[in-house]
Amino acid sequence: MSILSKPKFRRGPVIAVILLLVVAAAAFFLRPPAKDPVAGAPASAMTVELVAPDRRDWSQTLQGSGPVTAWQELIVSPETGGLRVAELLVDVGDVVRRGQVLARLADDSLKVDLRKQEAVVAQSRSSLEQANAYVRRANAVGATGSLSDQQIEEYRISEATARATLQSSQADLDSVKLKLVQTRVLAPDDGVVSSKSGIAGNVVSAGTELFRLVRRGRLEWRPEFDARELASVKTGQKAELTLPNGERVNGTVRIPAPTLSTSTGRATVYVSLTGDSTARAGMFASGLIRLDTTPAITLPQTAIVMRDGRAYVYLVDAHNKVSAQTVTTGRRQDDRVELLSTLASDARVVASGGAFLSEGVLVTVKQAETKR
Known part of the structure; x- marks a missing residue:
């Protein structure tokens, strides 16, 4: 091999590596973005507790108003005058x-009259003793015939007169003593x-x-009712009235009036009040009388939301979304209110805070605490 010859360059593997890198980069940049589960889900409006309608036995009530008066008023006055x-x-x-x-x-003048009358009684007693002595002597002498029957009878009449005079003066003495006591x-x-x-x-x-x-310090509340209402009032029923200062006072129906007023067509009910209150005769109070017991479907008062003059409850469905439902309310006792509208016995009602909710919002249901 010549010293000047160049080595052969293999392009195939290099091109393959470059293609792999391009494909990987494209897959990375072109993949769809991951979905944010928090941003995609609807937010919860608030955490609520749920209650179900509760059946209770409540007494029917009769609302009324009237004055608070004395059970009986005694007038104290002297029995003697002047x-x-x-x-x-x-x-x-x-x-x-x-x-x-x-x-x-x-009583100074009466004490003087007392001494004077005691002297009159003593004088009358002496006169009677003298008349008695005359009668005794007349009886003794009369047996001998020295006195006539007429004279003896005169002595007896004088004795009777002296006795009557003593009784009269004694009565006058008792009268003065009575005035002194009075x-x-x-x-x-x-x-x-x-x-x-x-x-x-x-x-x-x-x-x-x-x-x-x-x-005896006893007071009564005297509300008035018409004939239809009066028919349901009986002696012994419990009553509760509210004083002007907000205090609640308990009482018991003493007796309903046996007659109705011919001018108003109403009758008074006499309710005896307990003695441990701030009630005073002359107050005007409103209250109620509890009648017979009847069943009632109740909810806590906090579950009722008042809007535009109507009462609402908020129901929670299986997906924890709320919906408002108009209801009609009835009697109230303590912290509960009667529902006259029909609700399912297993209805899930928002217990409190409904005023902050709106139709269709999602809520978080607070789990009831388990008792250990």
Whole structure:
């Protein structure tokens, strides 16, 4: 081989390698982009808890309103008159007991009358003793014939007159003593002083009002109902009213009125209230009376969404999408509300937060915690 000859170059393998590289590059750059699973899926609006309609036995209720009044009001006044009010011993709001002295009248003049009448009684008693002595002597002498029957009869009449005079004066003495006792004005029963109209120093007559008492501190709520509503009210039913300050007070129906008003066609129901409340006579309150028990399909109040004057619930389907459904509500007790509309017993209802949802959005269902 000549020194000047060139080596042979094999082009086939080189071309094959280049073609492979071109194909690989084309496959890499021309492949479709990978799909982003997060960007492609619809986003969840919020995480919600689900509840199902619950059947409960609830009492029917009757709504009403009326004043709060005293069960019975007692007027305290003196039984004797013409005397000055010496002292008023209680004030409005005081709790008093039966027989407690509430006021005292001046008794100076009656004490003078008492001494005077005691003297009259003593004089009458002496007159009767003297008449008795005359009768005894007349009877003794009359047996001898010294006194006529007419004289003896006169002595007996004088004795009867003296006895009657003593009884009359004794009755007058008892009357003065009674007036002295009546100068102490007593509470006729346990109660709370609701008003005081007596004024110390005034001369009062018998029957002049000094105080008013709420007897035994008992109050009543007196709502009014028409004839149809009254037919379902019975003695012993439970009631609940709301005071102006928002406090709820329990009570029991004492008695429905036996007659209806001829002018309004309504009747009063007398509801006795518990004594441990801030209720006061003169308040006006609204409330309800619980009637017979009936079944109710209920949901938590938080599941009800109010929009445009209508009530809605949000239902979640098998794909966790929500849909709004109009419902009609009824009675309410505690934190639950009655559904008058029909819902499936296995309906999946959003328990709370429905106001933030819209039709067809996707939600994440919070799994119920399992009890250990």
